[in-house]
Amino acid sequence: MSDDRLKVAVLGGGSFGTALASIAADNGARVHQWMRDASLANEINRDHRNSHYLPDYAINPAVTAATDMREVLTGAELVLVAIPSQAFRSVVRQARPWLTAGQILVSTTKGIQAEGFKLMSEILEEETGFPHIGVISGPNLASEVADKQLTATVIASDDPLTRTRVQSALGCDYFRVYASNDRFGVELGGALKNIYAIAAGMAAALGMGENTRSMLMTRALAEMSRFAVHLGANPMTFLGLSGVGDLIVTCSSKLSRNYRVGYALGEGRTLEEAVEALGQVAEGVNTVHLVHDKSSEEGVYMPLAEGLYQVLFNQVPARDMAKLLMQGEQSSDVEFTLSREDVKAARRLED
Numbered sequence: 001m002s003d004d005r006l007k008v009a010v011l012g013g014g015s016f017g018t019a020l021a022s023i024a025a026d027n028g029a030r031v032h033q034w035m036r037d038a039s040l041a042n043e044i045n046r047d048h049r050n051s052h053y054l055p056d057y058a059i060n061p062a063v064t065a066a067t068d069m070r071e072v073l074t075g076a077e078l079v080l081v082a083i084p085s086q087a088f089r090s091v092v093r094q095a096r097p098w099l100t101a102g103q104i105l106v107s108t109t110k111g112i113q114a115e116g117f118k119l120m121s122e123i124l125e126e127e128t129g130f131p132h133i134g135v136i137s138g139p140n141l142a143s144e145v146a147d148k149q150l151t152a153t154v155i156a157s158d159d160p161l162t163r164t165r166v167q168s169a170l171g172c173d174y175f176r177v178y179a180s181n182d183r184f185g186v187e188l189g190g191a192l193k194n195i196y197a198i199a200a201g202m203a204a205a206l207g208m209g210e211n212t213r214s215m216l217m218t219r220a221l222a223e224m225s226r227f228a229v230h231l232g233a234n235p236m237t238f239l240g241l242s243g244v245g246d247l248i249v250t251c252s253s254k255l256s257r258n259y260r261v262g263y264a265l266g267e268g269r270t271l272e273e274a275v276e277a278l279g280q281v282a283e284g285v286n287t288v289h290l291v292h293d294k295s296s297e298e299g300v301y302m303p304l305a306e307g308l309y310q311v312l313f314n315q316v317p318a319r320d321m322a323k324l325l326m327q328g329e330q331s332s333d334v335e336f337t338l339s340r341e342d343v344k345a346a347r348r349l350e351d
């Protein structure tokens with residue numbers, strides 16, 4: 001008997017890969033999930049549960065898991081790569097012998113590779129040279145997705161086929177998939193907001209109020225869009241789900257791992273203790289480092305990222321850094337309507 005269901009492969013056995021695998025299966029696809037841990041794969045096949053990363057949620061039984069890359073990838077029409085950024089390239093290299101040019105390849109990872117400041121879809125492109133490449137990003141806390149809470153995401157690609165195939169593979173009554181052609185902006189937004197989620201967690205632990213959080217999130221949006229536009233992104237992308245949308249959720253929720261790392265730091269833990277206690281990936285820690293270096297190199301003004309870098313890596317107390325940031329330049333609210341240079345020039349005339 002022929003099986004004409006869409007075949008989806010998911011690389012990664014963590015919380016987001018598992019949540020996305022279950023959505024595709026809810027949508028009628030045959031889903032194969034690759035992970036390196038055989039006992040976790042057995043558990044998914046036997047109990048339809050991922051007790052390590054998503055213990056409280058049932059996984060659709062149409063998801064089958066394996067540690068064999070060939071078995072998972074052969075015949076897959078859509079491949080979702082949900083592997084933390086530090087291991088992303090090595091896993092794509094492992095997968096490469098079974099990837100084909102007709103497949104749709106999509107990164108779901110919100111991180112940056114240190115060498116060359118590369119985003120994950122650029123790695124997909126470099127390692128395969130294939131044409132159907134995209135990125136999924138948006139306000140998508142994995143446990144809420146697994147709980148089927150009403151959620152929206154963005155598929156970004158300059159390839160229309162990639163956009164429409166992902167919209168139909170994942171869009172369902174609890175998960176909406178909006179389209180963007182600014183792959184770079186969408187992907188960068190997902191990586192950058194992790195930095196500010198750490199800062200927001202820290203501010204919460206220090207007892208700072210709602211005005212503070214709102215200021216932090218809005219200035220974070222100004223800072224991340226300034227950086228992204230300098231590197232070639234479209235500023236309007238930051239008004240969407242993958243920009244302001246993801247910033248809101250990650251800066252507001254203890255379900256965010258980056259927020260939790262910040263909270264632990266605000267309570268006085270060391271970075272090592274905070275990361276160890278989390279036991280999962282918090283991409284923002286590495287991203288702070290990379291963005292600090294890149295913004296210095298490019299001459300982009302990013303006081304929040306710089307302040308966070310000093311707290312995380314140079315042991316400056318968070319409260320002292322907050323005081324220092326409050327003494328920084330009072331510049332333009334929205335730089336795309338009034339430039340920082342115009343504000344500075346007017347102040348110089350006044351002095």
Ligand SMILES: NC(=O)C1=CN([C@@H]2O[C@H](COP(=O)(O)OP(=O)(O)OC[C@H]3O[C@@H](n4cnc5c(N)ncnc54)[C@H](O)[C@@H]3O)[C@@H](O)[C@H]2O)C=CC1
Nearest residue numbers: 013014015016017082083084087109110140141142280281
């Ligand atoms: N968890 C979430 O709420 C969301 C996560 N993301 C992004 O998804 C990406 C993946 O994150 P999660 O699934 O949440 O991570 P996770 O921390 O839940 O799990 C990571 C998974 O990657 C695997 N892994 C790590 N190194 C590996 C290697 N060298 N080879 C093979 N597998 C390896 C681990 O075994 C584990 O299965 C991250 O970049 C994250 O930013 C995006 C949206 C939501």
Ligand SMILES: O=C(CO)COP(=O)(O)O
Nearest residue numbers: 138139140141256257258
């Ligand atoms: O990206 C996320 C939600 O959109 C998940 O954030 P964390 O990686 O901080 O958990």
